[in-house]
Each structure stands twice: as C-alpha cells, then as structure tokens.
Amino acid sequence: MSTETLEHKEAVLVKEKPSEGLLSKRRKKFISDPLVDDNPISIQVLGICSALAVTVKMEPTLTMAIAVTAVIVFSNLIISLIRDFIPNRIRIIVQLAIVAALVTLVSEILKAYYYDMFKVLGAYVGLIITNCIVMGRLEAFAMANKPYDSVLDGLGSGFGYAWIILVVAFFRELLGSGSIFDFKIFQAIGWSSFPTNGLMVDSIGAFMILGILIWIQRTKTGHVEAH
Amino acid sequence: MEALNIVIRGIFIDNMIFAYFLGMCSFLAVSKKVSTAFGLGLAVIFVLTITVPVNWIINENILKEGSLAWMGSAYETIDLTFMQFIIFIAVIAAIVQLVEMIIEKVSPALYGSLGIFLPLIAVNCAILGSALFMVQRDYTLVEATAYGFGSGSGFFFAIIALAAIREKLKYSNVPDGLRGLGLTMLITGLMGIAFKSFIGIVL
Numbered sequence: 144m145s146t147e148t149l150e151h152k153e154a155v156l157v158k159e160k161p162s163e164g165l166l167s168k169r170r171k172k173f174i175s176d177p178l179v180d181d182n183p184i185s186i187q188v189l190g191i192c193s194a195l196a197v198t199v200k201m202e203p204t205l206t207m208a209i210a211v212t213a214v215i216v217f218s219n220l221i222i223s224l225i226r227d228f229i230p231n232r233i234r235i236i237v238q239l240a241i242v243a244a245l246v247t248l249v250s251e252i253l254k255a256y257y258y259d260m261f262k263v264l265g266a267y268v269g270l271i272i273t274n275c276i277v278m279g280r281l282e283a284f285a286m287a288n289k290p291y292d293s294v295l296d297g298l299g300s301g302f303g304y305a306w307i308i309l310v311v312a313f314f315r316e317l318l319g320s321g322s323i324f325d326f327k328i329f330q331a332i333g334w335s336s337f338p339t340n341g342l343m344v345d346s347i348g349a350f351m352i353l354g355i356l357i358w359i360q361r362t363k364t365g366h367v368e369a370h
Numbered sequence: 371m372e373a374l375n376i377v378i379r380g381i382f383i384d385n386m387i388f389a390y391f392l393g394m395c396s397f398l399a400v401s402k403k404v405s406t407a408f409g410l411g412l413a414v415i416f417v418l419t420i421t422v423p424v425n426w427i428i429n430e431n432i433l434k435e436g437s438l439a440w441m442g443s444a445y446e447t448i449d450l451t452f453m454q455f456i457i458f459i460a461v462i463a464a465i466v467q468l469v470e471m472i473i474e475k476v477s478p479a480l481y482g483s484l485g486i487f488l489p490l491i492a493v494n495c496a497i498l499g500s501a502l503f504m505v506q507r508d509y510t511l512v513e514a515t516a517y518g519f520g521s522g523s524g525f526f527f528a529i530i531a532l533a534a535i536r537e538k539l540k541y542s543n544v545p546d547g548l549r550g551l552g553l554t555m556l557i558t559g560l561m562g563i564a565f566k567s568f569i570g571i572v573l
Contacts, residue, residue, distance in 0.1 A: 185551070188399060188551050190395070191394035192394045193391075195391040235463070236460075236463055239459050239463060239493075240460070243456040243460075246455055247453075247456060250452075266499060270498060272455055272498060273459075273494065273495040273499075274495075275493065345562075345566070346562055347563055349391070349559075350558045350562060351555075351556060353555050354548075354553070355552075357552040357555060358548045359547070361546075361547035362545075363547075365546075367547070367549060368550025368551065
C-alpha cells in the first residue's frame with residue numbers, strides 16, 4: 144500500500160513538473176502585478192513622455208496603447224529568445240536595434256492602413272523606441288527569463304500602461320472637447336452649451352490629471368515615495 | 371537672425387518639457403537635487419547640439435527621397451525614409467559613446483560631473499524627439515544646430531527650475547500618496563501654465 148502511494152506520488156510529481164500551467168499562479172502575477180501594485184507609469188515612473196503627449200483624445204491613445212503593448216511583447220519575446228547570445232557589453236545597442244526595427248514596422252503598418260492616425264501621432268510613434276517601459280522590461284526581465292514568461296510580462300506591462308493613459312485620455316477628451324471617441328456626449332444629452340476647458344487640451348491638463356490619478360492610486364495601494 | 375529666433379523659441383515657447391513632454395523620464399527622475407539636475411541639463415545641451423546637425427546631414431544626404439542622387443543617376447529614386455528611426459537612434463547611441471570617451475580623455479574633471487549622465491541620455495526621448503522634429507520642420511543645417519542648442523537649453527532651464535522647487539519641498543508636509551511623482555506632476559503643470567504666457571510672442 145505504502146509503495147503504491149509513493150509510486151503514485153512520484154508519478155504525479157513527474158507529470159506536474161514539466162508542464163506548469165499555461166496560466167499558473169506565478170504566471171498570472173506577471174500580468175496582474177503591473178496593473179496596480181507595480182504599475183509602470185504611476186509606481187515605476189517610466190514611459191511618461193508618450194503617456195502625456197498622445198492623450199488629448201481617446202482614439203489616438205488607444206492606437207498608441209496597442210502599438211506600445213505590441214512592441215513590448217515582441218521585443219521581450221525576441222530578446223528572451225536570443226538572450227544567451229547577446230554579449231553583455233553591447234546589450235543596450237542590440238536592444239535598441241531590435242526595438243527600433245519593431246517600431247519601424249509599427250510605423251509602416253500605421254502609414255499603410257491608418258494614415259490619418261499616423262498623421263495625428265506624428266513623431267510620437269518613433270518615440271516608442273525611447274519609451275523607458277520597453278527598455279526597462281528588456282533589461283529587467285527578458286534578459287533573464289524564458290520566452291513565454293517574457294511575453295506574459297510584456298502583456299502585463301502593456302496593459303498597465305494602457306489603462307492609465309486611457310483614463311487620462313478619457314478625462315482630457317471629456318472635459319477638453321466634450322466628447323468620447325469623437326462622439327459629442329454633452330450635445331447628445333441636450334447640454335450643448337457645455338463649456339469646454341482649454342487647459343485639458345493643453346499639456347497642462349495632462350500633468351494635472353496624471354498627478355491626481357497617481358495620488359488616488361498611490362493612496363489606495365499605500366505606496367509612499369521617500370523624499 | 372532666424373537661428374537666434376529658433377533658439378529663443380526652443381527655450382520659451384516650444385519648450386521640450388512643457389510643450390512636447392519629451393525627456394520626461396529623466397526630467398522626473400533626476401530632478402531631486404539642483405547640482406545633479408545641472409549636470410544632466412548640461413549633458414543634454416551638449417549632446418543635442420552635436421546630434422541634431424549630424425542627423426540632419428545624414429537625413430539630407432542619405433535617407434531623404436532622392437537624396438542619394440550624388441551617387442549616380444541610378445540611385446535617384448531611392449527612398450530610405452523608413453530607416454530613419456534605426457539610423458537616428460544608432461547615430462545618437464554612437465555619438466554619446468564617442469563623446470563619453472573623448473571627454474574622459476580630454477577633461478577628467480568634466481567627465482566627473484557629466485560622465486554618469488551620458489549613457490542615460492542615449493535613451494532620452496528629448497534627443498530622438500529633436501531629431502524627428504527637425505525632419506518635420508525642414509530646417510537648414512544652421513537652423514538645425516540652433517534648434518538642437520535651443521531645445522537643449524529649454525530642457526536645462528526647466529529641469530533646474532523643477533529641482534530648485536523640489537529641494538524646498540523636502541521641508542513641507544505632503545500627503546503620503548501625493549509625495550514624489552504625484553506632486554512633481556502637479557508642479558510641472560503649474561510651471562507649464564507659467565510658460566504658457568510666452569505663447570503668442572511672434573519673433
């Protein structure tokens with residue numbers, strides 16, 4: 144009886160070890176951590192430039208969020224695949240080259256299929272290259288982890304970035320232009336004299352909204368920065 | 371005269387930080403002390419004044435559509451614009467590395483104060499951003515150099531002003547959640563309002 148259970152246990156062990164669940168608890172953390180507790184924007188202070196520049200309206204923001212998430216995921220995957228072949232001294236250049244190639248791809252796709260959006264985003268598509276979240280994840284995660292984990296980590300960071308800039312864009316477009324996704328919401332409910340706030344369309348609105356958002360979020364998570 | 375106008379515009383009206391949000395990461399991260407902010411600001415001016423004209427020359431003679439005509443009529447129709455991102459970032463990374471090595475050799479004292487900031491600058495959005503804006507605006511070589519210097523100076527003044535305010539803030543009692551990044555964002559917004567007063571000045 145006892146040998147049988149032992150054998151059974153062993154069998155279970157052997158069975159479980161090579162196949163960690165596709166979304167095991169450890170892996171779920173890769174996605175859930177950057178959403179709130181370890182958010183790339185509000186906690187780690189990375190990737191602020193583009194977070195502020197494109198958030199005047201919801202539509203370009205959504206495009207930007209998708210583009211950045213795609214670049215993070217694929218660069219994480221590629222770097223993770225070749226991480227053992229990259230000499231340590233030139234790793235920054237290698238990372239930059241791969242990110243720049245991916246961003247060129249994104250920019251060409253935008254130019255080919257969404258030319259209007261490409262015009263709106265302008266130079267900020269190119270600036271995904273210097274988005275600190277991308278380089279940060281490559282340095283901190285993809286250089287030391289397996290491809291699949293790196294993809295999940297990239298997705299998590301991408302979503303963490305996306306929801307923050309979407310919230311900022313929501314308030315900026317609502318208060319600044321009185322619309323959501325270019326749908327004039329105040330006119331639709333019969334309040335056509337809604338006074339739009341010019342500061343929200345301006346860069347200042349972005350700083351204010353993001354500052355307040357960070358305040359609320361940090362109060363909730365209890366993250367306190369040392370002076 | 372046009373060049374001087376571009377410098378002044380770069381500092382006050384088209385300020386890198388307040389108008390285009392470029393270089394925000396290092397602007398927020400390295401603005402805790404005036405002395406370090408001063409070092410980073412100088413390094414940014416330095417690198418921008420060199421990289422913008424170099425990228426201008428490369429863009430004008432190699433990347434732009436039809437700019438390869440000097441190699442012969444067979445190359446007249448080649449358009450390498452899509453290579454801009456890769457070439458620009460490679461040029462910036464290479465120049466930063468080169469500048470770092472030269473400074474280390476020529477002036478160890480300057481290297482002591484600028485050295486640690488130079489690698490950080492290679493991935494600063496302000497540098498790549500200036501190169502991309504320079505392309506959009508069709509500057510001449512002199513104007514591009516002036517633009518590099520002007521936007522670098524704009525960054526320099528902005529980061530020193532913020533660092534001075536943050537040094538004073540150490541002694542204030544700030545709510546826990548607002549401390550650090552949150553408050554810095556709000557202050558940057560207020561500084562942005564101040565900078566808005568320069569808008570409308572026609573040079």
